[in-house]
Amino acid sequence: MEKFVFITGATSGFGEACAKIFAKNGWNLILTGRREERLNDLCAQLKENYPIDVLTRCFDVRIEGEVFKAVESLPETVRSKIHILINNAGLAVGRGPIDAGLIDDWDRMVDTNIKGLLYVTRAVVPFLKKNKQGHIFNIASIAGKEVYPGGNVYCATKHAVDALSKAMRIDLVEYGIKVTNIAPGAAETEFSIVRFKGDEKTAKSVYMGFEPLIAEDIADSVYFVATRPAHVTINDLTIMPTAQASATVIHKK
Numbered sequence: 001m002e003k004f005v006f007i008t009g010a011t012s013g014f015g016e017a018c019a020k021i022f023a024k025n026g027w028n029l030i031l032t033g034r035r036e037e038r039l040n041d042l043c044a045q046l047k048e049n050y051p052i053d054v055l056t057r058c059f060d061v062r063i064e065g066e067v068f069k070a071v072e073s074l075p076e077t078v079r080s081k082i083h084i085l086i087n088n089a090g091l092a093v094g095r096g097p098i099d100a101g102l103i104d105d106w107d108r109m110v111d112t113n114i115k116g117l118l119y120v121t122r123a124v125v126p127f128l129k130k131n132k133q134g135h136i137f138n139i140a141s142i143a144g145k146e147v148y149p150g151g152n153v154y155c156a157t158k159h160a161v162d163a164l165s166k167a168m169r170i171d172l173v174e175y176g177i178k179v180t181n182i183a184p185g186a187a188e189t190e191f192s193i194v195r196f197k198g199d200e201k202t203a204k205s206v207y208m209g210f211e212p213l214i215a216e217d218i219a220d221s222v223y224f225v226a227t228r229p230a231h232v233t234i235n236d237l238t239i240m241p242t243a244q245a246s247a248t249v250i251h252k253k
Contacts, residue, residue: 004053004082006030008061008120009089011038013189014139017219018086019046025223028053030078032070033089034060053078061089061116062108071123084226085124086137087117090161095150106153113157117164128177133230135178137222138165142185145238146247158183162236169235178233180225185240186250187213209252210243 005022009015011033019029023046033039036058043054055078059066071079090113093105117138128134143151144158165181172179188207218239225234243251 002028002081003084004028004030004055004078005084005086006032006082006120006124007086007088008032008116010042011035013088013215014184014187014218014222015086015088016042017215018088018222021216021219021223022084022226023050023052023054026050026052027084028081030055030057030074030082032057032059032061034058061120062111064115064119067116067119068123071120079127080130082124082127083131083133084135084137085121085128086139086222087120088137088139089116089120090139090141090157092143092151092154095154097150098152101153109153109157113154114160114164117161121168125172125177129172129175133176135180135226136168136172137180137182137225138168139218140165140181140183142183142238142240142244142247144181144183148247151247165236180222180234181236182218182222182225183236183238184213184218185238185244185247186210187215187218187241189215210250211241213239213241 005027007015007019007029010019010031019031019042023029029052031039031043031054039056039058043056047054055074057070059070061067091109093108094102138161140161141158143155144162147155162181165179169179186207221237221239225237228234
């Protein structure tokens with residue numbers, strides 16, 4: 001297969017799991033992230049196990065210049081074969097009332113979850129348009145469907161992702177480009193460790209008493225959606241653990 005999947009935030013969690021399932025099924029990959037050592041390790045692992053091409057680019061999606069430089073550095077023969085973009089890079093930092101929020105935390109979330117997604121999309125979409133086909137996945141959250149106590153700015157950024165998914169769908173429909181919004185509920189990845197700034201005990205407590213989603217659950221769903229027939233698009237997919245009924249209602253034993 002000559003087509004490439006471009007994945008942001010591929011060094012862990014949903015991004016890494018997506019890389020593995022697409023590699024397993026013969027897709028070539030462009031893996032991006034901020035942690036170069038992890039990118040290189042994942043690249044080596046996938047190339048050893050599967051007969052595919054894997055390229056890596058280390059950059060921060062928050063920095064516009066780095067994003068466009070990284071995409072422009074890809075060989076034209078690769079850029080022209082990008083078929084799927086998975087906008088996965090995102091994070092939550094801190095949790096509490098709006099008046100106690102830290103500006104630095106807000107900036108990190110807005111710059112990563114909204115502006116980073118926009119920069120990458122702006123850089124990659126011209127190649128999808130040229131091909132008159134393609135598929136964009138925006139990894140949003142249940143926080144983009146509901147607002148919960150202490151989630152204020154994070155929820156706002158994921159509501160923005162939800163809205164951008166709808167807007168992209170309108171802007172790109174004439175080019176045959178699909179846009180899918182993926183909204184996971186409680187999923188145990190590095191997400192909570194980042195949110196609680198390395199406090200592993202607090203991060204672990206979030207998932208105690210029930211079985212949360214894992215990264216592979218989301219990757220399986222992304223791959224399923226990506227492999228529907230050309231005339232079929234799944235616009236929006238909310239994925240929850242069975243124990244979770246809403247953003248704030250989780251049955252714990």
